[in-house]
Amino acid sequence: MRNRPESRVRLEISLNKLKNNFQNICKSVAPCSVLAILKANAYGLGVMDIASALQAAGAAGFGVAEINEALQLKDMGLPVQILGNILPDEIPVAVSNGIICPINDFSAAQTISREAVKQQKTVECHFKIDTGMGRLGMLVHNAYEEILKTVKLPGLKFEGIYSHFPMAYQGGDDYTRNQISSFTTLLKKLEAAGIKFGKIHMANSDAINNFPETCTAPFTHVRTGLNLYGLFDSQGRRSMNLEPVLEIKTRLAAIRKLPAGSTIGYGRTYRLMKDTLIGTIAAGYADGLPLALSNRGYVLIRGHLCPVLGRISMDYTTVSLESVPDAQCGDEVVCIGRQGENAIPAEHWSQLKGTHVYELLCSVGSRVERIYLEE
Ligand SMILES: Cc1ncc(COP(=O)(O)O)c(C=O)c1O
Missing domain, CATH: 2.40.37.10 (Lyase, Ornithine Decarboxylase; Chain A, domain 1)
Structure with a gap:
């Protein structure tokens, strides 16, 4: 006899369907790699079980919103990246735990750099560029100068650069096209100045479905959350055959x-x-x-x-x-x-x-x- 009766309400999650969805997404975006976005307890599904299944399926890394979510995942051995921002008092623990940090502005970069030097570590960082989301990051039009200044800071390895879309569910939309173009223009300008990145990413689930150009060079990664669960934005096109999990x-x-x-x-x-x-x-x-x-x-x-x-x-x-x-x-x-x-x-x-x-x-x-x- 069970000590505890069965829960009356159950959220059943098929891990096989989850893995199949993940692999279908990988095929659709290849040669880009797939970062699984597991913020907010994997959108409420339970982050540790979802993360283990996705690791087994070949996830390239995990993206989360903030430091405590990152710490939960750090022992799994895959790169864990904070996508939002990081507050000064969160930086020491992020640095000591090898969490990939977002660079939203020069001042955050300075604080991370000081901490990295103090702890004698090299911190992987990704520049977060605001191309039109209006939420966080370096404004795309000032980013070139800020990045040139930032890359001189010690203790930081500037491995990546990324941006985010507010309405990629609308296929062919000019706003999204302009975001892509201002981001890739910035990349070219930086490359001309000798600054290159190993990880370049913009696509979320909507963009994977509606803007396939965000899944090819110069992009190296995509970030997907909702599609993992076989769900789509109700307004967007569905270019992949995924199953609800x-x-x-x-x-x-x-x-x-x-x-x-x-x-x-x-x-x-x-x-x-x-x-x-x-x-x-x-x-x-x-x-x-x-x-x-x-x-x-x-x-x-x-x-x-x-x-x-x-x-x-x-x-x-x-x-x-x-x-x-x-x-x-x-x-x-x-x-x-x-x-x-x-x-x-x-x-x-x-x-x-x-x-x-x-x-x-x-x-x-x-x-x-x-x-x-x-x-
Ligand atoms: C920066 C960032 N990238 C990627 C995602 C993943 O989005 P989606 O679940 O639509 O794939 C999110 C989620 O909101 C996000 O905030």
Whole structure:
């Protein structure tokens, strides 16, 4: 007997599909290498298990947002790179742990350089260039002068340079084209001044799908996060054949016949027109089901689509069982994923919520058990 009952809500992740997706991405972008972007606990999927699977599949390195995420991964033996920025008090530990540091400006570079000299280390650094993201990095138009100044600092190995796209989901978009062109112009100017980089990267998942020129020379690497999970931006083109790796499942907690006229849930937003077989499933917004599914979403029970009735609550959601009169308490309920002939894609939730799938992934609750399948 298990000491602890099974978790009611499970986020099941197929590691084989993850590895297949990774390898398909590698084929699409070859000869570029693939950096797996594992920030925010691998977009909520659980960073250590995802990182191990991707290492086995051949990831060239990992990208994260900040120092603590980097430290989690450093013992795996692959290069770990902070993509965002680094604060002065985070620098000593980054240097002592061999984390690849971003250079967002000259002053950060000076601080990293001083620390590197103090610790008698050489720190791998990548220049972060703002070509139009408007978030972090050296502005592309000033970067040439700043880089010329920065490369003279001791203790730093300027191995890489990169930039990021705000809207590469729109194929053929001029804004993205201009970003690519200002970045490659900068690279040429630097090369003419004798400054070359071994790692040059711009492409995220959207760019891999919509701007193949970011996956060929002079680019050497791509950075992909969302596509690893077989998910895509809802507005972009899908140039790769990837499979969704995750399913969210729960159990049917109660079945009751409620009389016509009953109302369902907080706010009484649904009124039954007739006596109805109602199921209460053991997942709510605390588990990541968006409130926007209230009266609009579906779940799958015994292969049938069951509409959500009333408002999603924290721990439970109420659905109609009219299409599954044989449902039993304890039945598996698929919130995202496939059951029989039917499937509910993650993108369905994002459409209902008016958001993107990144937010949904990062909103899966902490009590949801992450289960890694190696079928
Ligand atoms: C700098 C940077 N590069 C790459 C990525 C990966 O993006 P995606 O998950 O769309 O592939 C991100 C994620 O937001 C990022 O911030």
